Amino acid sequence: MHTVWKGAISFGLVHVPVKMFSATEDKDISMRLIHRECGSNIxxxxxxxxxxxxxxxxxxxKGYEYEKGRFVLFEKDELEQLTDDATRTIRILDFVALEEIDPIYFQKTYYLSPDQAGGNAYNLLLEAMRQSGRIGIAKVSIRTKSSLAAIRVIGDCxxxxxxxxxxxIRSVEQVPGLPDAVTVNEKELTMARMLIEQLSTPFEPGKYNDDYRAKLMDLIQHKIAGEEVRVAPEQQRTNVLDLMAALQASLEAVKLPPDAPGSLDRGTAAGAAADEGAAGAKADGKAAADGEAAAAAPRPRKRKGGSSKETVS
Structure with missing residues (x-):
């Protein structure tokens, strides 16, 4: 791993020298812009x-635009004067419970390793945080950008x-189109909760894959081999207008074996789904039957010169 930052963690009067490494990597497949005529990079x-x-x-x-077309300019040394030795320190301000932080706040993860002779202090902080169950809220500056940070334990790191x-963080009140009040159908809510229960499982990140990246790499390999590739058009999906029917179909599709953790008995799930949807299905069926009867009924015919009616079968 490449070291992206060196400094120290401080809490109280304790300083822990550390090195910082990126914990994640971007695996997006990068593309270059090419001139179609000659094949050169743009x-x-x-x-x-x-x-x-x-x-x-x-x-x-660098310049800051304070009015349209008007800038104040900054030389590199002017910006560097704003930093001091404190920028090389991850200063823990408070210790809090991890569940108190909404995931919307998180940006990027880094691993921290002990630097120089800071192994003992590093281990002390790591084990103290592990046993307390708390994480540290700190301030840090990386590449002249100041940020809040959460210090926590992952394994032995x-x-x-x-x-x-x-x-x-933008307020959710700025999101357009949100309902003034949340109202749901109780029968649909019950079935939706059943569906959530059926889909609930322990988080196993290894079972999730980037399907788009895999398909793109496969396409790249075919093109390198000089093969002509034709992508079949995606079939148009039919819009499901009946929410109750969609919930019932979803429950049928995700049924687990009866002995699986969190699964519902097949008869119980199907029976519950049928009971919950019975009223709506009955009403829909009656409406459809009435419509068919009306369509099949004989039409009245007028006699010439009069208003009396006769029917023809």
């Missing part, structure tokens, strides 16, 4: 639109999760 040029010249990195400074500041 290059991006840093060009000033006013001077109409290419600009190298030495001629570039300390890990750091960068987390958003509260003012970086």
């Amino acid at each position: 290059s991006y040029v840093r060009k000033c639109p006013t001077c109409e010249i290419d600009v190298d990195w030495e001629g570039i400074v 300390l890990a750091m999760e960068t987390i958003f500041y509260p003012d970086e």
Whole structure:
């Protein structure tokens, strides 16, 4: 692993020298933009639109746009003066329970290992946190960006999760189209809860795969081999208008063996589904029967010159 940061964890007056490593990696398949005519890579040029010249990195400074088209400029050393030795420290401010933090706050995970002669202090903090069941909330600066962080134990390693500041989290009240009040059909709710129960299982991350990446890699290998590839169009899915019918069909599709953990007895699940949907199905069936009867009924015919009616079979 490549070291991305070196510093220390501090809690109280204790300092724990650590190295930081990225705990995750991006496995997206990257694509380059290619000129269709000649097959060359498309290059991006840093060009000033006013001077109409290419600009190298030495001629570039950072600027903040405080009004449209007006900037205040900052040299590199000006920004570096804002940092101090504290930026090399992960300073734990509080210890809290992990379940108190909503997952929306989490950004990126890093592993922390002991650095220099900090093994004893590292082990002390790790075991104390493990036994307390608490995680540390800290402040840290990485590449001039200040962030909150959560320090926690993963196996025999300390890990750091960068987390958003509260003012970086948008309120759910800004989401358009949310209902003023949540109202649901009780029968549908019961069946939905049954479906959730049937689908509930311990989390096993190893069973989830990136299907798109696998298909793309397969397509790449076929193209490298010079094979012509035709992708079959996806079949159009039929919209299910009857929510109760959709729930019943879903329950039938996910039935587990009777002895499986969390499974419902086949008869019990089917019976419950039928009982819950009986009223709606009965009403739908009656409406359909009435419609068929009306369609099959003989139509009245008018006699010429009069209003009396006769029927023809």
